[in-house]
Each structure stands twice: as structure tokens, then as C-alpha cells.
Amino acid sequence: MTELKPIGLVYSSFKELSGMPIQPAGAVGVKGTVEVFDEYRAGLKDLDGFSHIILLYYFHRSEGFNLQVVPFMDSEPRGLFATRAPRRPNPIGLSIVQLDTVEEGVLKIQNVGILDGTPLLYIKPYAPEFDAPVKVRTGWLEAVRKTVSGRRSDWRFK
Amino acid sequence: MTELKPIGLVYSSFKELSGMPIQPAGAVGVKGTVEVFDEYRAGLKDLDGFSHIILLYYFHRSEGFNLQVVPFMDSEPRGLFATRAPRRPNPIGLSIVQLDTVEEGVLKIQNVGILDGTPLLYIKPYAPEFDAPVKVRTGWLEAVRKTVSGRRSDWRFK
Numbered sequence: 001m002t003e004l005k006p007i008g009l010v011y012s013s014f015k016e017l018s019g020m021p022i023q024p025a026g027a028v029g030v031k032g033t034v035e036v037f038d039e040y041r042a043g044l045k046d047l048d049g050f051s052h053i054i055l056l057y058y059f060h061r062s063e064g065f066n067l068q069v070v071p072f073m074d075s076e077p078r079g080l081f082a083t084r085a086p087r088r089p090n091p092i093g094l095s096i097v098q099l100d101t102v103e104e105g106v107l108k109i110q111n112v113g114i115l116d117g118t119p120l121l122y123i124k125p126y127a128p129e130f131d132a133p134v135k136v137r138t139g140w141l142e143a144v145r146k147t148v149s150g151r152r153s154d155w156r157f158k
Numbered sequence: 159m160t161e162l163k164p165i166g167l168v169y170s171s172f173k174e175l176s177g178m179p180i181q182p183a184g185a186v187g188v189k190g191t192v193e194v195f196d197e198y199r200a201g202l203k204d205l206d207g208f209s210h211i212i213l214l215y216y217f218h219r220s221e222g223f224n225l226q227v228v229p230f231m232d233s234e235p236r237g238l239f240a241t242r243a244p245r246r247p248n249p250i251g252l253s254i255v256q257l258d259t260v261e262e263g264v265l266k267i268q269n270v271g272i273l274d275g276t277p278l279l280y281i282k283p284y285a286p287e288f289d290a291p292v293k294v295r296t297g298w299l300e301a302v303r304k305t306v307s308g309r310r311s312d313w314r315f316k
């Protein structure tokens with residue numbers, strides 16, 4: 001299959017994996033920057049009309065994976081695909097972030113829980129009618145969902 | 159960067175790109191199946207508690223890309239990254255689908271707008287507190303958002 005090719009880089013204040021918010025919900029108000037490489041900038045036209053964007057990026061500091069993991073917000077081992085752990089067979093990260101400005105290939109974003117220097121793969125506009133199902137059940141997360149925003153990552157991401 | 163490696167396959171009734179729903183919203187009730195390869199099945203534990211999952215997959219029939227595209231629901235050329243067009247520098251597809259059952263590595267899913275035989279890269283549980291921002295603006299999509307569910311794809315996906 002095709003190799004991934006970065007279209008830009010994500011910059012943030014997170015220089016190390018430990019201490020990072022585990023989800024955008026824990027990164028509310030945290031600012032960051034996306035720099036899209038020159039050759040892709042024409043693709044940014046019209047993006048500034050959107051308040052939120054979906055970013056896919058490459059977990060460049062993630063290595064290997066386990067099929068069962070104990071999530072940050074839990075004490076039970078869970079199936080990897082029932083968690084949001086970054087160590088995966090294809091180490092691709094997904095974040096929905098707030099978009100503030102787009103200027104000469106540089107996107108100012110908020111609610112960023114992404115490591116500084118992360119290679120960007122993909123930008124897509126967020127649209128609730130496509131991306132926000134209703135009547136949702138969230139399994140083991142139900143019990144811990146109210147406590148997530150304050151949690152921070154630790155060694156389990158490495 | 160790392161090469162992508164499929165963890166399974168998506169099966170659906172869509173054998174050709176033309177005639178496919180352009181988004182899950184246009185695929186409401188359309189059923190499909192995910193088969194996760196043997197060596198990854200242990201990662202499916204606990205997934206059945208979730209009603210919706212995020213799938214990333216490889217657009218194996220997509221070739222090349224243009225930085226400006228005329229979206230299905232529009233008549234103006236838009237920046238590629240302000241659209242949800244599948245022809246991209248990294249041809250990765252993202253769908254949020256309804257999960258009905260998980261049994262021996264086989265996921266029965268609904269609201270599927272994915273081509274039959276598509277290589278699966280990634281399964282993540284959908285959780286509104288991480289994935290559903292509020293107070294959203296959707297740029298050029300605002301005007302056309304009410305009409306999307308009936309649209310079908312055409313030659314522009316090829």
C-alpha cells in the first residue's frame with residue numbers, strides 16, 4: 001500500500017509525550033499552529049469558513065502496539081480498537097480542532113493535544129451532519145466520561 | 159514514513175465508485191460488514207459497547223489529486239482541504255458508522271458509504287465528548303447542507 005507523505009507540520013507547546021492532554025476535550029483553549037507545505041497551499045482556499053477541522057496526523061513518536069490496553073481513564077484492560085490509544089497497527093492520530101485563522105499556509109488552531117513537530121497527513125472540514133451521529137452509546141467510557149477532561153497522559157503513550 | 163498496513167476489509171453492496179452515497183448521511187440504513195484479520199481480533203474486546211465507530215480506510219481506487227475541486231453539492235471550485243473529496247495527497251477515508259454487532263472478528267455496520275473490498279486501517283470508538291464540537295460554522299457547506307443526503311457520487315471520485 002501507499003506510503004504516507006506529510007502535507008505539513010503541527011506545532012504546539014507539547015515537546016514531550018508525558019503531560020499531554022489525552023484528548024482535545026482536555027486541551028480546551030490550548031493553541032497551536034499548522035504549517036502546510038508550499039505545494040499544498042492552494043488546497044486551503046475556502047477553509048477559513050469553517051470553525052472546526054478534522055486533522056489526521058502521523059504518530060511519529062509512537063512505536064509498536066498491544067491489542068489490549070488499560071486506558072488512561074480506566075483500570076481494566078480493554079481491546080485496543082475500543083480505546084483511543086495512539087499505539088496502533090497504523091499509528092494515525094485524529095483530532096477535531098477549532099480553526100481560528102488561515103493565512104499564507106499557516107493555520108492558527110485551538111484545542112490542540114498534538115505533539116510539537118507532528119507530521120500532518122490530512123485536513124477535512126468538520127460538519128455535524130456528517131460527523132455527529134445522534135443516539136450514541138459509549139460502552140466502558142460511559143462511567144468515566146465526566147472525568148476525562150482533567151486527565152493527562154503518561155508512559156502508556158510511549 | 160511508515161507504510162500503511164490493512165487490519166481488515168470492508169464489505170458493502172457498492173461495487174463501483176459511481177452511484178455511491180457521498181457521505182454516511184446519504185447512506186442511512188445501508189448495511190455493510192467489516193472483517194478484521196485474525197491477528198488483530200483480540201483488539202475488538204469491549205467494542206460492542208459502542209453504538210458508533212470511526213473507521214479509517216485506504217481509498218484503494220483513488221488516484222492522484224487536484225488542489226481545487228468542485229464538490230458534489232456545489233458549483234464553485236473549492237480548496238481541496240475545505241472539501242471531503244477522496245482524491246487526496248494521502249488517500250485516507252474517514253467514516254463514522256453505526257455498529258450493530260461484533261462476532262468473531264466480523265462487525266455488522268450500518269450507514270456505510272464505503273466501496274466493497276476497501277482496506278481497513280483503523281477502528282476507534284466514537285465519543286461525542288471528544289468528537290462533537292459545539293457552536294460550529296461550516297462555510298460554503300451552510301448553503302447546501304440541507305440537500306446533501308440525496309446526492310450520489312459520479313466521475314469526480316475516480
